[in-house]
Amino acid sequence: MTRIQQVWFPKTLEEAYKRYLSCEENGSYVSGGTWLRTIWEADHKTIPPHLISLENITEMSAITIEEEKGDEVLVIGSLVTLNQCLKNTLIQKYFPSLITACKQIAAPSIRNQGTLGGNIRTTFGDTLPVFLVLRGQLTWFNGTSIERESVQNWLANPVPSDGRILVNIILPIKKHSGEGNKYFSFYKKVGRREIFIPSLVTVAGSAIKGRDGTLEEVVLAAGGGVMVPKRLSNVEELLQGTNALTKEQLSLIYETCLMEYEPQADVFATAFYKKKVAANLIFSEWFQMMKGENDQIEGGTLYATES
Ligand SMILES: Cc1cc2nc3c(=O)[nH]c(=O)nc-3n(C[C@H](O)[C@H](O)[C@H](O)COP(=O)(O)OP(=O)(O)OC[C@H]3O[C@@H](n4cnc5c(N)ncnc54)[C@H](O)[C@@H]3O)c2cc1C
The missing domain is CATH 3.30.390.50 (CO dehydrogenase flavoprotein, C-terminal domain)
Structure with a gap:
C-alpha cells in the first residue's frame, strides 16, 4: 500500500500549531529530524503522514543576551543546532559545561542537523543535566501565548506530545561577585x-x-x-x-x-x-x-x- 507523506513548512508559530492541530494524531513536529529518523529506522515508531518542519520559523534560531529584572540572561532559540552551540562565543564564555555536553553528542554530521530543542524534547537528551544545573527555563508556544517553566518543573512531568512548540531556552548569566569566590x-x-x-x-x-x-x-x-x-x-x-x-x-x-x-x-x-x-x-x-x-x-x- 502506498503511504502518502506530506511535509509542511510553516513560517510562524501560529501556522505550525494550527497545522499540528489539524493533523490530529497524525502529525509530528520536526526540527533536525536526527532523533525521529533514528526511531523510524529502528521501527520503534511508524512515520506519521504529516511532518511539520519547524526550520522556517526564524524567531527560533537566534542566540541573544537579554535583560530581565536587571539581570542578564542568554536566550537560545530551540532551532539552534548542536554545532552552532559549539561555535557560539557567548555560550563558550558563559556556559562551557554546555559546550562540553554538545561536543560529546553524536558525530559532527549529526550535530550539524540536530537541534537543542529536539535534544530537550526527547526528555532524555544529553544536554538536559546541564540545563538542570544551570537552572534553565523553557518557553513554549501553546497556540495563543508563550508559557514559561523551569527545565526542572517540565522534567518532573513531561507530557509526550501536547502540541506545544518549544521556542527558547533561557539561561541566567550569573555574576559571582564575592572576592576570592x-x-x-x-x-x-x-x-x-x-x-x-x-x-x-x-x-x-x-x-x-x-x-x-x-x-x-x-x-x-x-x-x-x-x-x-x-x-x-x-x-x-x-x-x-x-x-x-x-x-x-x-x-x-x-x-x-x-x-x-x-x-x-x-x-x-x-x-x-x-x-x-x-x-x-x-x-x-x-x-x-x-x-x-x-x-x-x-x-x-x-x-x-x-x-
Ligand atoms: C548516530 C546518532 C547518534 C546520536 N547520539 C546522541 C547522543 O550522544 N546524545 C544525545 O542526546 N542524542 C543523540 N542522538 C539523538 C539526536 O541526534 C539528538 O538528541 C538531537 O539533538 C535531536 O535534535 P533534532 O533537532 O534532530 O530532533 P528531532 O528528531 O527533529 O525531534 C526530536 C523530538 O522533538 C520534537 N521536537 C523537535 N523540536 C521541537 C520543538 N521546537 N518543539 C516541540 N517539539 C519539538 C520532535 O517532534 C521529536 O519528537 C543521536 C542521533 C543519532 C542519529
Missing part, C-alpha cells in the same frame, strides 16, 4: 566507548567555593540512556556549606548518590553499574575540586573541566 562546574558523560555513542550515564554539577573553601549553591543532576534526568537534591544538601569533607562525609555522599540516582538497566549495563559510575564521577569531580585541582580560573568565571 570560585565558580566550579563540570559535565561528564560515560558511554560504551569514547565518542559517537549514546550515554550510559551523564552527570553535571556546579558550586561556588568561597575563599575559606566553603561550598555554596551546590547543584547536581544526573541522567543517561533513556532516563529522564533529575537533580540529586539529597547529595546537594550534604555538600552545601561544607569546606573540608571528612572520610565519613565522603562515604555518606557516595552512598546517598547510589540511592538517589535511579537509572534504568538496559542491554548494556545494569542499573547498579550505572549507579556506581555516577557516584564515582561525582565523587571524583568533588574531590578534585576540594583539593583545588580544577581551580583554573579565578574569581567568578564559569568553567567546566574538559575531559
Whole structure:
C-alpha cells in the first residue's frame, strides 16, 4: 500500500500549531529530524503522514543576551543546532559545561542537523543535566501565548506530545561577585566507548567555593540512556556549606548518590553499574575540586573541566 507523506513548512508559530492541530494524531513536529529518523529506522515508531518542519520559523534560531529584572540572561532559540552551540562565543564564555555536553553528542554530521530543542524534547537528551544545573527555563508556544517553566518543573512531568512548540531556552548569566569566590562546574558523560555513542550515564554539577573553601549553591543532576534526568537534591544538601569533607562525609555522599540516582538497566549495563559510575564521577569531580585541582580560573568565571 502506498503511504502518502506530506511535509509542511510553516513560517510562524501560529501556522505550525494550527497545522499540528489539524493533523490530529497524525502529525509530528520536526526540527533536525536526527532523533525521529533514528526511531523510524529502528521501527520503534511508524512515520506519521504529516511532518511539520519547524526550520522556517526564524524567531527560533537566534542566540541573544537579554535583560530581565536587571539581570542578564542568554536566550537560545530551540532551532539552534548542536554545532552552532559549539561555535557560539557567548555560550563558550558563559556556559562551557554546555559546550562540553554538545561536543560529546553524536558525530559532527549529526550535530550539524540536530537541534537543542529536539535534544530537550526527547526528555532524555544529553544536554538536559546541564540545563538542570544551570537552572534553565523553557518557553513554549501553546497556540495563543508563550508559557514559561523551569527545565526542572517540565522534567518532573513531561507530557509526550501536547502540541506545544518549544521556542527558547533561557539561561541566567550569573555574576559571582564575592572576592576570592570560585565558580566550579563540570559535565561528564560515560558511554560504551569514547565518542559517537549514546550515554550510559551523564552527570553535571556546579558550586561556588568561597575563599575559606566553603561550598555554596551546590547543584547536581544526573541522567543517561533513556532516563529522564533529575537533580540529586539529597547529595546537594550534604555538600552545601561544607569546606573540608571528612572520610565519613565522603562515604555518606557516595552512598546517598547510589540511592538517589535511579537509572534504568538496559542491554548494556545494569542499573547498579550505572549507579556506581555516577557516584564515582561525582565523587571524583568533588574531590578534585576540594583539593583545588580544577581551580583554573579565578574569581567568578564559569568553567567546566574538559575531559
Ligand atoms: C548516530 C546518532 C547518534 C546520536 N547520539 C546522541 C547522543 O550522544 N546524545 C544525545 O542526546 N542524542 C543523540 N542522538 C539523538 C539526536 O541526534 C539528538 O538528541 C538531537 O539533538 C535531536 O535534535 P533534532 O533537532 O534532530 O530532533 P528531532 O528528531 O527533529 O525531534 C526530536 C523530538 O522533538 C520534537 N521536537 C523537535 N523540536 C521541537 C520543538 N521546537 N518543539 C516541540 N517539539 C519539538 C520532535 O517532534 C521529536 O519528537 C543521536 C542521533 C543519532 C542519529
